Amino acid sequence: xxxxxxxxxxxxxxxxxxxxxxxxxxxxxxxxxxxxxxxxxxxxxxxxxxxxxxxxxxxxxxxxxxxxxxxxxxxxxxxxxxxxxxxxxxxxxxxxxxxxxxxxxxxxxxxxxxxxxxxxxxxxxxxxxxxxxxxxxxxxxxxxxxxxxxxxxxxxxxxxxxxxxxxxxxxxxxxxxxxxxxxxxxxxxxxxxxxxxxxxxxxxxxxxxxxxxxxxxxxxxxxxxxxxxxxxxxxxxxxxxxxxxxxxxxxxxxxxxxxxxxxxxxxxxxxxxxxxxxxxxxxxxxxxxxxxxxxxxxxxxxxxxxxxxxxxxxxxxxxxxxxxxxxxxxxxxxxxxxxxxxxxxxxxxxxxxxxxxxxxxxxxxxxxxxxxxxxxxxxxxxxxxxxxxxxxxxxxxxxxx
Numbered sequence: 001x002x003x004x005x006x007x008x009x010x011x012x013x014x015x016x017x018x019x020x021x022x023x024x025x026x027x028x029x030x031x032x033x034x035x036x037x038x039x040x041x042x043x044x045x046x047x048x049x050x051x052x053x054x055x056x057x058x059x060x061x062x063x064x065x066x067x068x069x070x071x072x073x074x075x076x077x078x079x080x081x082x083x084x085x086x087x088x089x090x091x092x093x094x095x096x097x098x099x100x101x102x103x104x105x106x107x108x109x110x111x112x113x114x115x116x117x118x119x120x121x122x123x124x125x126x127x128x129x130x131x132x133x134x135x136x137x138x139x140x141x142x143x144x145x146x147x148x149x150x151x152x153x154x155x156x157x158x159x160x161x162x163x164x165x166x167x168x169x170x171x172x173x174x175x176x177x178x179x180x181x182x183x184x185x186x187x188x189x190x191x192x193x194x195x196x197x198x199x200x201x202x203x204x205x206x207x208x209x210x211x212x213x214x215x216x217x218x219x220x221x222x223x224x225x226x227x228x229x230x231x232x233x234x235x236x237x238x239x240x241x242x243x244x245x246x247x248x249x250x251x252x253x254x255x256x257x258x259x260x261x262x263x264x265x266x267x268x269x270x271x272x273x274x275x276x277x278x279x280x281x282x283x284x285x286x287x288x289x290x291x292x293x294x295x296x297x298x299x300x301x302x303x304x305x306x307x308x309x310x311x312x313x314x315x316x317x318x319x320x321x322x323x324x325x326x327x328x329x330x331x332x333x334x335x336x337x338x339x340x341x342x343x344x345x346x347x348x349x350x351x352x353x354x355x356x357x358x359x360x361x362x363x364x365x366x367x368x369x370x371x372x373x374x375x376x377x378x379x380x381x382x383x384x385x386x387x388x389x390x391x392x393x394x395x396x397x398x399x400x401x
Contacts, residue, residue, distance in 0.1 A: 027069040028062075028324060030311065031095040033085050033110055034125075035102040036074035039203045039229030042258040044102035044125040047304040048072075050295055052099060055311035063319050071095065075106045077202065082106035086113040086121075096324045097122065097314055100307055104128035104175035108135055115140065120326050122314065124306040127227070127254060128174045129182060129389065132353045136396035139326045140352040141333070144306035145276045147178040148389040150254050153274035153358050153382050155186035158221060163249055164190075167219035168197035169210050169234055171226035179225040179253050195219045203229060207237045215243050224252045231255055232262045239267045256301040260363055260375045268375075271363040277302035277342055278359060278376050284341035299373045309342035310354075346384070351396035355384035 032052055036045045049072040056068045071089065075082040082101065089095035090113065098114055101107040102125030114121035115137035122141045123131055129147045131140065166187050170176040176199070184194045195217045198210050211234070214222040222243070224234050231252045238250050252259070255273045279289035279299040288308070292300045300308075317332035318324055338346030343356035361376035369375065391399060 025064075025066045026094060027067040028064070028318070029069045029071055029089075029093060029095045030056075030097045030099055030314070031085075031089040031093070032070070032072040032099050032307075033075050033082055033089075033101045033106065034072055035077055036072070038077050040077070040102045040125065040227065042262070042298075043228055043256050043301050044100050044303050044307075047292075047296055047298065047300060048100045048102070048124065048307045051292065051300065051304045051307040052311050054292070054295075055308045055315070059312060059315045063315055064322065064324070068315065075102075075110075077103055077106060079105045079109040083109040083113050086110040090114065090117050090119050096120070096326075099311055099314075100124045100303065101126055102303070103173075104131070104178070105173045107131060108174060111135055111137065111140055118326050120314065120330060122310045124310060125303040126175065128178045130174065130178060132351045132389070133395040136351050136394075136398055138398060139330050141310065141330075141348055141354060142352050143310045143354045144302055145254070145274075145358070146353070146388065147175065147182045147254075149276075149358055149387045150179060150274050151182035151186045153360050153380075153387055154251060154253055154272060155183045155223075156190055157360050157380070158249075158251060158272060159187055159190040159192040163221045163251075164192035165219045166192060166194050166221045166223050167214045167217040168194070168223045168225050169207070169214060170197055170199050171202055171230055172199040173202055175227065176225045180223070183223055183225065183253055197225075200226070200230070205233060207234045208241070210234075211238055211241055211243060215241070215246070215248065220247075220249060222248055222250045224250065227254045228256075228259070232259050235263050235271075236267060256303070257299060257373065257375055258301050261298075261373065265364060265366045265369055265375065268363045269365045272379075273361055273363070274382075275302050275359050275361055275376075276356065277305045278361065278378075279305075279373065280376070281359075281378070282341075288341045305342050309338065309340050312340065313338055349391060351391065351394045351399050353388055355388055357384055358382045358387040 052070045073085045098121040104126040107126035120139040124144045131142045168180045170180045317329045321328040334348045346356040360380040
């Protein structure tokens with residue numbers, strides 16, 4: 001026993017020294033720049049922060065001997081505030097990676113700050129195609145959806161079904177403008193016509209004048225190039241004005257399951273929409289969504305599911321690279337396929353676009369739904385190579401031509 005004691009004390013000392021050394025290491029911080037209180041709060045917001053924390057917990061809470069810390073800040077849908085938050089996170093708070101950045105104008109602003117500091121930024125909530133075109137960067141990842149993919153999946157299906165004349169209600173900022181442009185291109189290339197468009201302010205409560213212009217156009221489809229609360233309000237008011245009963249079809253070019261829940265199936269039934277994820281697709285999506293619902297009392301949107309997937313992919317790459325150096329980590333991220341409940345054989349291209357399947361859904365009739373959140377019927381699965389912008393069309397300066 002006397003001979004054993006020194007060895008036991010030595011082992012105990014080594015373990016305590018190792019633990020102390022791990023505690024001395026600064027935490028690995030990842031920062032979310034989110035809409036926590038306005039029209040995109042249901043799409044990203046607190047749910048995205050929860051998804052990031054779930055990813056960290058499932059990963060084990062630490063990597064390379066460092067505790068992982070999840071930060072979140074509200075950008076109030078202001079591009080200048082988003083840039084200031086990104087600057088503060090990266091310069092003062094020691095954040096290594098920024099996630100989500102709901103809304104396109106705010107994402108473009110934060111993206112420039114991250115690019116200047118050679119830090120990884122992963123977009124889940126914004127849709128502007130500019131993020132992987134002119135505004136791309138070596139450490140930029142656009143993970144969930146973009147305006148090209150949304151337009152391609154929804155617009156193509158609509159025109160092919162005979163809905164070949166369009167009028168757009170467009171949110172007057174980067175995302176809305178890009179979504180209108182990309183959908184118009186799909187419509188005209190497929191043989192349809194665009195009869196006109198009107199721009200509306202972000203987060204407006206009164207769509208009456210815009211809807212009346214759309215109604216007067218006699219277009220078969222009123223395309224909503226907006227998102228969140230703007231989409232919800234436009235669809236509700238179109239129903240109130242009798243526009244849908246009059247024969248015109250309203251097509252939300254970006255809608256989430258949270259939007260359909262707010263609208264209600266009685267009003268939303270029959271809508272065609274493209275999504276990157278749906279909670280009830282398969283056993284894997286249902287398993288994750290059940291856990292998410294236990295915390296939030298809501299099913300995850302595609303953006304929130306994408307946050308979990310992208311944060312997990314980042315942390316796996318940090319572990320594999322053995323460092324948080326952005327160049328080393330992004331190299332592993334782009335070399336490693338993504339296989340989880342969100343994506344099968346997903347891949348991050350050189351322009352930062354994460355390629356994965358997209359889905360075309362039709363909103364169920366109330367009589368078809370088994371309960372709250374049972375909102376979609378799957379019409380088609382569109383392979384990522386067909387849904388997203390081809391690499392040869394990219395305007396990203398990083399893409400070799």
